[in-house]
Structures are given as C-alpha cells and as structure tokens.
Amino acid sequence: MITELSDYLAQEFDLHFKNLDLLAEAFTQASYVNEHPHENLRYYERIEFLGDAVLQLLVSEYIYRRYPELPQGKLTRLRAAMVQEKSFAAFARECHFDQYIRLGKGEEMAGARNRDSLLCDIFESFIGALYLDQGREAVEKFIRRVIFPKLDLGWFDHAVDSKSALQEFLQRDGDVNIEYDLIAETGSENAPEFTVALMVDGQPICQGTGSSKKHAEMAAAQAALEQFRADQQ
Amino acid sequence: MITELSDYLAQEFDLHFKNLDLLAEAFTQASYVNEHPHENLRYYERIEFLGDAVLQLLVSEYIYRRYPELPQGKLTRLRAAMVQEKSFAAFARECHFDQYIRLGKGEEMAGARNRDSLLCDIFESFIGALYLDQGREAVEKFIRRVIFPKLDLGWFDHAVDSKSALQEFLQRDGDVNIEYDLIAETGSENAPEFTVALMVDGQPICQGTGSSKKHAEMAAAQAALEQFRADQQ
Numbered sequence: 001m002i003t004e005l006s007d008y009l010a011q012e013f014d015l016h017f018k019n020l021d022l023l024a025e026a027f028t029q030a031s032y033v034n035e036h037p038h039e040n041l042r043y044y045e046r047i048e049f050l051g052d053a054v055l056q057l058l059v060s061e062y063i064y065r066r067y068p069e070l071p072q073g074k075l076t077r078l079r080a081a082m083v084q085e086k087s088f089a090a091f092a093r094e095c096h097f098d099q100y101i102r103l104g105k106g107e108e109m110a111g112a113r114n115r116d117s118l119l120c121d122i123f124e125s126f127i128g129a130l131y132l133d134q135g136r137e138a139v140e141k142f143i144r145r146v147i148f149p150k151l152d153l154g155w156f157d158h159a160v161d162s163k164s165a166l167q168e169f170l171q172r173d174g175d176v177n178i179e180y181d182l183i184a185e186t187g188s189e190n191a192p193e194f195t196v197a198l199m200v201d202g203q204p205i206c207q208g209t210g211s212s213k214k215h216a217e218m219a220a221a222q223a224a225l226e227q228f229r230a231d232q233q
Numbered sequence: 234m235i236t237e238l239s240d241y242l243a244q245e246f247d248l249h250f251k252n253l254d255l256l257a258e259a260f261t262q263a264s265y266v267n268e269h270p271h272e273n274l275r276y277y278e279r280i281e282f283l284g285d286a287v288l289q290l291l292v293s294e295y296i297y298r299r300y301p302e303l304p305q306g307k308l309t310r311l312r313a314a315m316v317q318e319k320s321f322a323a324f325a326r327e328c329h330f331d332q333y334i335r336l337g338k339g340e341e342m343a344g345a346r347n348r349d350s351l352l353c354d355i356f357e358s359f360i361g362a363l364y365l366d367q368g369r370e371a372v373e374k375f376i377r378r379v380i381f382p383k384l385d386l387g388w389f390d391h392a393v394d395s396k397s398a399l400q401e402f403l404q405r406d407g408d409v410n411i412e413y414d415l416i417a418e419t420g421s422e423n424a425p426e427f428t429v430a431l432m433v434d435g436q437p438i439c440q441g442t443g444s445s446k447k448h449a450e451m452a453a454a455q456a457a458l459e460q461f462r463a464d465q466q
Contacts, residue, residue: 045305046297049312053286053293060286064279072278079282 002027005100012095013142019133022047026129027097027122029112031104044125051128054139059083062148067168074160081159082147089116091146092123154229162221169225170200177201180217196220235260238333245328246375252366255280259362260330260355262345264337277358284361287372292316295381300401307393314392315380322349324379325356387462395454402458403433410434413450429453 002024009015009023017023030043059082063075070078081087092098098113101122112118131139150156157165170176179199187193195209198220206227208220235257242248242256250256263276292315296308303311314320325331331346334355345351364372383389390398403409412432420426428442431453439460441453 046303046308049305049308050293050297053290057286057290060283064283070279072282075279075282 001100001102008096008100013145015130015134015138015142017129017133019129022129022133024102026051026125027100028102029104029107029118031107031112032102035104044121047128047132048121048125049128051124051126051131054127054131054136055083055088055124055143058136058140058143059147063151066151066172069171070160070164070168074164077159078156081156082150085116085120087147087150087155088123089119092119092126095123095146097122097126152229152232154225157222157225162218162225166221166225169228180220182213182216183207198224200224234333234335241329241333246378248363248367248371248375250362250366252362255362255366257335259284259358260333261335262337262340262351264340264345265335268337277354280361280365281354281358282361284357284359284364287360287364287369288316288321288357288376291369291373291376292380296384299384299405302404303393303397303401307397310392311389314389315383318349318353320380320383320388321356322352325352325359328356328379330355330359385462385465387458390455390458395451395458399454399458402461413453415446415449416440431457433457 002020005027006017006020006023009017025042026044026047028041028043030045033041033043056079059079060075063070063078063082067075067078098119101113101118103112107113127139127142130142152169154165160168167178170178177200180196181199182194183197184195185192186195192211193209194211194213194216195207196213196216197207198205198217206220206223208216208218208223210216210219235253238260239250239253239256242250258275259277259280261274261276263278266272266274266276289312292312293308296303296311296315300308300311331352334346334351336345340346360372360375363375387398393401400411403411410433413429414432415427416430417428418425419428425444426442427444427446427449428440429446429449430440431438431450439453439456441449441451441456443449443452
C-alpha cells in the first residue's frame, strides 16, 4: 500500500518521500494499528495535529498577501471556508487519498473510507508528513496546485460577500473603479424592487435586481463574477 | 512612539525592524486610527490574523518535536494552554508591549491598555509583523526566549496531567523507568487514603497520598516535578 502510494505521489505530484514510515503513519488510522498489535505501527493523529497548523499558516499567509485590502473579519471567514472539513475532504478525494488509507475491518465496513471527517484528517496528516519530510516549500507547491486555484473557481465566494469577491477578483492586476448605479425603483411600497447597473472603469457590465439597493448590488456583483469567470475558461 | 519601540526592540531583543510602518501598524488600535483620520494609518487586525497562525504553527511544531510520545489529545490541550489569551497577554506584559500601544482617548480612559484581550492581540500582531519583516527564524528566536521556557517553569502543567508532565520532563534526555508503588492503604472504608512511592529508575523520589490510587500518583508526580524543577534553578 505504501509503495503504491509513494509511486503515485511521485508520478502524479512529483513528490518523492524520503521517510516512508512517516508517510505510512500519515495514512494509518488507529483502528488498523489496533488490529495489527505486533507491527509496532503508529497512527496519523499526531502528524495531523501538525499538518492542521501548517495548513492554517500557509492559507492565512496566502490570503493575507493576495487580498491586501480585505479586513480581518473577512479574512477570517474566508480562511474558515478554506480549511473546513468539507473543503479538506474534497481535496483528499480529488487527490485520490481515500484509496490509500489503512483502516481496520470494522471501520472499513462502517464506510469510514468515504467519511468527510476521516478524509479531512488524512489530508491534514498528509500535509504534516510532507512538511516534516520535505519542508514548507514542498507543501506550498502542493497547495498552490490543490487548494489555491479553488479561490478563482469561486469555491469560497460565499464566505466573503459577492461585492468583496468581485472587487478582489478585478483588482488582482491593479486598481479598477467599480460603481453600482441605481437605474430603477419599481414594485409597490411594500414590495419594492431596485435595479442597479454595475460599471467597471466606466463600462457597463451587467445589471442586478433585488428588494433593497444592497441586494440588487450583490446580485449584480454575483452575475459579473460568473460572467468574468466563464470568460476565463 | 515607534522610534522608541524600535530602539527598545533592538536593545532588549536584538531585533532590528526594516519596515517601521509595519511595526507601527502592529501596535496601532482602530480607535487611534479613527481619531487620526488624515494620517492614512492602518490598525493591527490584519497582521494579528497572520501572527495568530504563525504562533499556532511554531508552538505546534515545537511541542510535536519535543514530546514525541505525547498523544494528539494532550498535544492539543497543551497548545490550547500555550496560545490562550491569558498566556499571550502575560507574554506581552513581560515584554512591556503595553507601553507602546497606540490607543484612542476613549479606549485609553476605559483601561484598554491593561486588558488581556488587547494585549493578546498586540502580542499576535507583533509576531505577525516580525514574521513579515524578518521571517520565521526571527520569530523562532524570539519565542524560544519568551514562550518555550515557560514549559520548564510549569506554566502549562495543568493542561496535561502531572504524571504525563513528569514523564515528559524526565524523558527529555532519554528513556527512564517511572514506577508508582502502592505502599499503604489507610483511612476508613468511606474515606480511604492511599499512599504511593514514586520510583525513578529504581530510586525512590518522593511519596504522594490521595483518596484514590490515581490521586495519590498525581500528587506524587506533582511533588516530584516541583522537586526536580527546584533542583534545576
């Protein structure tokens, strides 16, 4: 199992582990250790403890530098979305780490291999092992491929509001001027409807409607984000 | 204020900041920025966001390596004790950081300068600024002086139990054999009292008593820890 994993990591990610015991530890659950009491095995929890902190720092530093104007509250929400169990489990699945976990029979039968909480743990312990084996640079290279591109794909837009997300998206390559112009107020007094036009550097991009000016602006920003991202593909 | 702080850091900690704006940002609260709207100042919150993650990783990595047999649960409790608000506030006071914070008048009057939550924030933002200005090595050097010695002084013993703390303390320099021998059961049936003798590599060190065997062992471990630490001074 560990030889296969090591070969897979070399082939797929150009990662060459020196300490295969560490790699094995990162992919071994306690249930497996309990079933093999004479093999003197270790399970992933301690390495996961370290990997969790490595990910926290590298994600924090990346978004701190990438979004120089985002206030702390939004940085904190964005980080929380990026490092949450659901996200790490998705990254683990994308990397096919589920195939390489060593589980006890009971846990296997109970479906642990496809459980978000286990996959999240394994993603963290893999990062911890990579950090111990090859240092911070190797982890950065790996997460530049596996985590950071998801920002551009909009995975975490819900964590910051659409207007902030649009602003950050457009200002990656320098300052742009974003305006929301109210162009219509329709509906009744009890059910008003606002329409705004979103202008980027004076050019109209799209419109948004909503039950308040703020909701209309959010709708316009969301539509613009989707449009710009579709254009990039 | 910032020149004084910079001089103080150079003199006391041999730290020479290149980017004094960053250092100023780390010691400036929002209330001060609000009172000086024309000076285009920034306040510490974003840097604190980063500093928090830097401290989490460096503390995690240190205790991961220092206590190679401590299970994840205890590592997590120990880290929580080390990075909690009360601890960081104490470190900030020890470093006299409270003297250099730029506060608005209202916050000053309200006693913010001596508030644990602010001092904790400032400790984190200082670490964030140090990390950005001079990299991880400089932060490690600083916390090897300010944080890690507190482990040997027993500041965080409550986070792991005394028996574990004693074990880790004694096994820093290699394997030792620790035994707790029950030597007396006294008291009544409703109020029993147990006495154990603590043996290290076969040598009796001290005794402990308690209402259960476990409590007696904990008392013995605590007494031994205090004895060994006093011997070290």
